[in-house]
Amino acid sequence: MITKVHTLKKQILVIALLFLTVSIHAQDIPFNCDFSAYLFQRNDVYSIDLASGNSYLAATDITEGNINATAYNPADGFIWGYLSTPSKTIVRIGKNFQTTTFTLPELPNGNKYVGDISPEGIYYFKAGGTSYFKVDLNPNSATYTQYLSTETLTQNIKVHDWAFNAVDGYLYAVEKTTNILYRIDPTTSMVTPLGVVPILSGLGYTYGAVYFDADGRFYVSANETGTIYVIQSVQDLDGINIIESNLFAFGPSSSSNDGARCPTAPVAQEICDNGIDDDGDGLIDCEDPSCSGFGSCEVVAPPTTANDGGLESNGRLSEAISKRNFNRAIKSYTFDQMSAKRVTPSTVSYTSRSGNDFQLQDFVPLTTINEDYAVESTPTDLLQITNATEVYSVDYMQNDASIASVLALKTENGVYEHTKYICDRLLGAELISVSTIDINEQAFIKSIIKNADGSYEYVLSLSAKVTNDAANFEVESHWNLDVYQENVTFYNFQIWSDSIDDLYSLSQEVLNLLEAVKPISDYQLSTPPTVFVRKGRYTNGALNLQIINTNATENVTIDSGYRETETSDFNYTTSTIDLNQEYITEVQVPTGRLFDIGFRIGDGIHTPDDLFMSDGPWGIDDSQTGTVVNNYTISPNTNAFDAEDFPVERNLELNATTSTYFAAYRALTPRFKAVDLTDFDSFKLRAKGTGNLEIAFVKQSITNWEEQYKTTIALTDQFQDFAIPFSAFTSSLNQDLELNDIVTIVFTMVSEDGSRTTKEMQLQNLRFSTGNTLSVTTIDTPDTSALAAYPNPMVTNANIQFTTNQTETVKLTIYNQLGKVVYNTTVKAQPGKNQIAISRQNLSTGLYICKLSSTQTHYNPLKLLVK
Known part of the structure; x- marks a missing residue:
């Protein structure tokens, strides 16, 4: 017995010494x-x-x-x-x-x-x-x-x-x-x-x-x-x-x-003029904040006006929003800050008061950032199409340019449904960073957005609700809209500026003004997402995303809801993306043809990232009294577009009864922004219908609808292919068409004699192109042995194009110069022209060989140069 106890004591001592050694070793890691x-x-x-x-x-x-x-x-x-x-x-x-x-x-x-x-x-x-x-x-x-x-x-x-x-x-x-x-x-x-x-x-x-x-x-x-x-x-x-x-x-x-x-x-330093991401943060030259103000890098460009803001980050109201933007587009409406009403400091004394005797204006700061002056920029048309019941906004001006904006909105059934950072990233903008900003000892989320025009915006959103029998405000600020309390009245504030210091000052003053009216009893704040999409683009049935992974996450899940067209139902899908703990990952997520998509990306632990994207929408103008729409259907394209074309995706079928007119329109961008199409010389489509169809190109620079450039084609009950040269579009301005700022295409059918009549238009395969279309009899038999890549050399993305005579499954394999496989994918090809979208991802500069494998057709290998 003594021996057993002694042995046990020795074992305990050895274990204790071992544990002590491990503990000391664990602490001894410099x-x-x-x-x-x-x-x-x-x-x-x-x-x-x-x-x-x-x-x-x-x-x-x-x-x-x-x-x-x-x-x-x-x-x-x-x-x-x-x-x-x-x-x-x-x-x-x-x-x-x-x-x-x-x-x-x-x-x-x-x-x-x-x-x-x-x-x-x-x-x-x-x-x-x-x-x-x-x-x-x-x-x-x-x-x-x-x-x-x-x-x-x-x-x-x-x-x-x-x-x-x-x-x-x-x-x-x-x-x-x-x-x-x-x-x-x-x-x-x-x-x-x-x-x-x-x-x-x-x-x-x-x-x-x-x-x-x-x-x-x-x-x-x-x-x-x-x-x-x-x-x-x-x-x-x-x-x-x-x-x-x-x-x-x-x-x-x-x-x-x-x-x-x-x-x-x-510390890695960005060289601001060599076209290389020197410091590994995914930002090149002037994109990198550290280059701000150096060489040819401007410090900042003016942010957008609040008059353009406030559109929802979901597809629920896409038709109403589309009509709002269409009405602005046909009038070439732009908010003129120079002629807008100037706002002066209110005489209201910001002292604590009882009840709800306050207005949105009471919470909008003035003279906080030493602006030269401020103008009212309230987008009142949001009241008809969003869940806002009151809206008020101010642009802050310096040297006659906007430097900041505050958009305030009251909602009575939950939080306002739009935040700038959710949707802008898939419209050409980039989320440079997302982190915290401490205001009044509270950690709010700030985001830095680089807009498609190169301007930077520092953005913060917060919402206040009345609590404790109207005695207090409680402030909420979250990255995800579904985290906010539901079915309560919120006073929402979206604040953006061209400097982080002005963002801090404006946000702090908004909180101070809230505090002056009703003491803030509590803050409900979320943490920023640790994995987020910096930028993305929808191209040819796939989302190309650049994902920033700040905490070395292994993989994330994408949950998405999408619609193929404006009139189709939502579909839902879930997929997993391997990030392999990399800081930057370029991924391509196949989606098929789509009109809009909302998705959430996250690791299931930290705050997820939310995004929403919409293509330029189709819409109908049925505003004339007595006009009745009998059928309005948008369907996906069935044919692939040539790489040299500018496609106008999705086909339209519209049947309506009217004694005046009805119209369909297609915006070229989701925000009805102008597009430069001077590289093209014709507009092509396949169409049939009832009588004459007027086609109008809406230019941003023309404010009078009657002066817009238009042409007319005659439709029959059989589909025809049209190739309309730009020279066929005329205007009362008697000037040649310069298609450098087209916003929308409008298709109109008129009751010529004023009687009530039913008319129909079916439009397919719309695109801007160069040269005339070939008749069916002059099209040569395609060379099914050839592969093509566009663009080649590839910088970030390219399309591998090929032709097949039957439905088949083909495999694309890309080799480097040493013969190592660096990429492969399998797709189902359809008869006719096909293309496979690829992204550069981690490919280094150099020459690659693309090989397409088919059981039916031999395809010659293609050389692809990556710059």
Whole structure:
């Protein structure tokens, strides 16, 4: 029995020693100068890629107390920090976020929130005031982890973090409010002002996390907005020469925070004029925020007016929205900010009041961002087609150009159903980044959108509802609309600006104005999506998406609802996309022909991303009294378009009875934006119907409908192919047609004698083309052995085109020059022309061989050049 107990004790001792060894080993993993920056917020840790600004939550609750004054220690490769509790305690943090604490009784009580470590391993940290402390953290020193001394700066500076520059060995910091850059000599405690940082001039942010790279670039992060700024080569500054500074990236907002990074690790820099994504964030040259203001890169272009905003991010009201846009298009309506009513500060005193005696105007700021003036831009036509019952908006003007907008809407049956970021990305815009912005100590979601015209918008949405028997407001802000409380009245605010600083100021003032009317009792806020679609495009039956994966997710699920045409029912599908933890993934999601699609992408854990896309819509004008539509059907195209054509997808069948006229229209873009078609010279279609059909091209530059360019074709009860040269379209302007700004095509049938009559039009295979169509008898037998690629060379996407004489399944395989298969897919081909859409994805520049395998036909290989 004694032997058994003794043996058991030995086993327990061995297990305990083994566990202790594993624990010590687990804690003994240094960071060893990796490239990431680490942002400590209370006791959570975020890993930040400075080049892109993207971050992810790396670890939570790693200590009992909050961590501040964090710093990378070049002497041992660990990160160190100061704990709020227990008092007088510093902490060592390993790469796996295991911690070891050390108590220093010589230190005074109280938090220390400024800190960094010299190349020799000496920890310099402080709170407010001029006193700072030194602790030896060099593991090879006899005084390792011991307090060394308390020193005094020669000047009291209001800073919240500092960092060592490995190039010159000095500490650097930026002061809040003054935005002065300081150099601190760690040997003499001498504080030297180097001047106001130009990019920060006039800002009032707290700079709670600062970092260096190996070349002496100083990165400064603003707590409230998350904006990361860079100051170039601070070691070369003497207090007289110009400080070169610039916006660098957009990271997460934070509070109670501090930053740490190895100062000898490089940070990838974007070269702004070489056409290459140098820093790996998926943004090239002027697309990259770090290039803003450099060389040929403009700082910003004016954002869109609120008068164009407010369309729903779903397909529920697509017909009503289409009619609204059609009515604007045929009148060539554009909102004129120069002649719009100017708005002056209200005389209303913003004091707490009882009841609901307030208007939307009470919550729209004025003079907050030092605008030259503001104009009312209210899109009142939203009231007829959306769930808004009241609407009011203001554009803020500077140098006679819009710099920001606030769109306010009241809804009585739930939140307003549109957010800018949901639908714009599939209409040519890009979601540059999505992260948080801290306003009144609340973390809202901010997004940065690059519009199709190259302008940038910084966007935030929030909604307020009345609670506690009308005594308070409660604020909600979510990325996904279905998270908002249902069936309540909301006061919705969509805010966008050409600068993140104005977005912050306007959003803060909206909250302050809400607070003045009714105290805000609570905030219900969501976190940003960690995986999101930066941009996408629908092409030839597939969605081509660029997915940004900020937290190294393995795979995501796409749930989608879509319609093939404007008049068809919704279909639903689910698929999985493998991201393989890659930061950027280019994917192609087959959808088949479609008119609109809404989909959600996510990992099932974090906030998912939502998108909505619509093609340019078909619609009908049946507004004339007594006009009755008997049949209106939109059907998918059955024939493939030539790569050289500009297709107008989907076919129309319209039958109506009228004594005046009825019309069908097709917008060329979802937002009824103008399209330049000067590369083409004819309009082609296949059509049949009852009598004459007038075709009108609606140009944005023509405001009078009677002056639009029109032509007429005669329809019969048999389908005919028409190739109409642009020269056939005439106008009372007596000028040649220049098709540089076409918005809509309108097809009209008229009761010639004013009697009540029934007419029909069937339109198929509409497209803009070059040259005349060939008659059926002159079309040569297709060369079924040939493959073609367009465009070739391929930059991002291409179509492999081929012809077959029967229905069959074919396989496309792409080889690199070493004969390795880099891509393959199988498709079902139909008789006639076919094409397979491919995207570049991860293909590098070079020459590739495309081979199409068929059991019926031999196809010659095709050389595809990727640029």
